[in-house]
């Protein structure tokens with residue numbers, strides 16, 4: 265009936281998975297764990313078993329220098345892949361999420377940034393995934409009974425994660441963390457990346473408008 269059939273996927277959503285070098289992971293994790301202990305000791309005791317989040321300016325602190333450097337290296341690789349010829353970007357925010365068993369994080373995006381991501385210090389079995397949700401709400405208007413879930417008919421895709429992994433994605437892509445069903449804390453460090461001087465550079469018109477009168 266047909267010569268050939270091709271299914272092409274247009275406008276794919278990128279999610280980048282980086283495996284950080286083991287020696288770097290050891291340094292980052294050691295410093296992160298020490299910082300967590302120090303920060304939590306300085307705070308009033310929270311509710312036992314509740315989610316804990318650190319301040320959101322960790323990118324400015326010396327002990328997270330290796331992680332910022334790692335994120336910057338990953339961002340440069342992504343920019344090369346996306347054909348973005350600049351290295352003028354900043355890690356604009358960075359914070360730790362410590363999620364004991366049973367805790368989760370609802371769907372959200374990261375406004376006013378270009379890239380976002382998470383580095384995993386720990387990812388216990390049962391608490392080792394991030395789920396991305398298709399932002400095209402129209403795809404759910406007609407939703408037949410599918411015999412099998414595939415990339416072409418699902419609205420949510422679960423990505424398994426492991427300690428030492430760096431996951432990055434466009435900041436507009438909704439995502440959530442399912443409940444930690446493991447029996448240990450899930451510790452992750454989330455961050456945002458944005459172009460430096462966005463208002464002065466990238467947001468300016470891309471076209472040129474030549475008002476020079478023609479010579480007669």
Ligand SMILES: [Fe+2]
Nearest residue numbers: 372374439454
């Ligand atoms: Fe997030």
